[in-house]
Amino acid sequence: MTEPEWLSPEQLVAWTRLVAVVELLPGALDTQLQRDADLTHFEYFTLAMLSEAEHRSLRMTALASRTNATLPRLSHVVSRLERRGYVRRTPDVDDRRAINAQLTDEGWQKVLATAPGxxxxxxxxxxDALDDRDTEDLRRIMAKVLERLDPEGRFGMTTGPM
Known part of the structure; x- marks a missing residue:
């Protein structure tokens, strides 16, 4: 068995800081959204993905891909959003076997009201912790990481310059 290639001290610090951000940031986002909009971050992300789609509608399979959710998890969340009047499910006009999730007018208003906070x-x-150079570095670094984690582009993120 070969010895693993351990991280250098500098790489280890970078990695542990990334892990800390990945662990802490979702809680900060969830706390604000639940307090101000009575939404989880995932519910808001689902509404936001629909708000950006053509006709504010996506097939459930496409929405699952864009939100990195399993279909059962997404179905559960869409059911909650349906009960609140933010989303409706409709059969796909091109394939009656497929189901679309569509943002309602009330859901659109919820996105508009929630986005500023x-x-x-x-x-x-x-x-705000970053200057312009840091922001460019973050964009560039995250593009490289996304190329590895999401080579098929399921999240719909572009890796080139914006």
Whole structure:
């Protein structure tokens, strides 16, 4: 058995800081969204993905891919959002076997009302700590990591310059 290639001290610090951000940031986002909008971060992310889609509608399978959710988890969340009047499910007009999730007018209004507080939280916890060069570095670094984690582009993120 060969010896693993251990991280250098500098790499270890970078890695542990990334792990800390990955662990802490979702809680900060969830706390604000639940307090201000009575939504989890995943519920808001689901609504946001629908708000950006053509006709504010996506097949459930495409929405699951964009949110990195299993279909059962997404179905459960969409059911909760349906009960609140934010989303409706409809048969796909091109394939009656497929189901679409569509943002309702009430759901669109919820996204519009929730987005400013969410953006303020993102700014306070991440963006405002960075200068322009840091932001460019973060964009560039995350593109490289996403190329490895999401080579098929399921999240719909572009890796090139924006």
């Amino acid at each position: 969410h953006v303020a939280t993102v700014r306070r916890n991440v963006i």
